[in-house]
Amino acid sequence: MKQIQDHYFKKAQKEGYPARSVYKLEEAQDKYRFLKNGDKVLDLGCQPGSWSMYAGQIVGPTGLIVGIDLHGGRVNRKGQSAEIKVLKGDIYNIESLDALKEICPEYSAVISDMAPHTTGNKWSDQQQSINLSRRALELADMLLIEGGSFYCKVFEGEDFKEFVDNVRKFFKKVQVVKPKSSRKESREVFILGLGFFRQ
Numbered sequence: 001m002k003q004i005q006d007h008y009f010k011k012a013q014k015e016g017y018p019a020r021s022v023y024k025l026e027e028a029q030d031k032y033r034f035l036k037n038g039d040k041v042l043d044l045g046c047q048p049g050s051w052s053m054y055a056g057q058i059v060g061p062t063g064l065i066v067g068i069d070l071h072g073g074r075v076n077r078k079g080q081s082a083e084i085k086v087l088k089g090d091i092y093n094i095e096s097l098d099a100l101k102e103i104c105p106e107y108s109a110v111i112s113d114m115a116p117h118t119t120g121n122k123w124s125d126q127q128q129s130i131n132l133s134r135r136a137l138e139l140a141d142m143l144l145i146e147g148g149s150f151y152c153k154v155f156e157g158e159d160f161k162e163f164v165d166n167v168r169k170f171f172k173k174v175q176v177v178k179p180k181s182s183r184k185e186s187r188e189v190f191i192l193g194l195g196f197f198r199q
Contacts, residue, residue, distance in 0.1 A: 022050035023181035034149040045114030049075035056081035126157035150193035
């Protein structure tokens with residue numbers, strides 16, 4: 001397993017991405033094609049920037065990537081990329097929500113690779129993770145266009161099924177994705193929602 005992780009780490013370095021997590025997005029995109037040329041994409045917890053860089057290439061120069069992260073910073077563009085704007089902000093703050101709307105009132109896709117600062121307490125870590133996923137879904141409900149997409153990291157646990165059922169209330173099609181680049185022993189999966197509709 002370590003050999004597989006080293007493979008993705010080295011591949012990311014070689015291809016100019018700051019983290020191997022990029023392949024967790026790439027694999028889903030290759031299969032489901034939910035990011036499209038010209039899309040406006042919101043990347044929650046965007047640092048260290050791999051997802052924004054990859055999405056920027058997919059949506060191209062006519063698209064837009066807006067990232068938000070507690071640490072702010074900037075994300076480099078790669079190839080024929082969309083503009084990438086990064087906000088320093090907290091996804092729970094109304095000021096951050098207003099700032100996101102000011103840059104772009106509606107988004108074609110919301111993507112999230114957010115993870116909590118882990119404590120080692122499995123139950124507590126899972127609760128923090130599911131809370132981040134719930135907030136990502138709330139933001140998707142507020143900011144997505146009709147027919148938009150949602151791709152969000154979540155950890156399997158006691159509230160996992162309830163979260164997936166909630167996602168189904170907003171999207172015509174929902175898939176649970178376990179990328180090959182995720183550690184096999186990890187409870188990390190990704191929820192993909194396609195065809196957003198407002199209730």
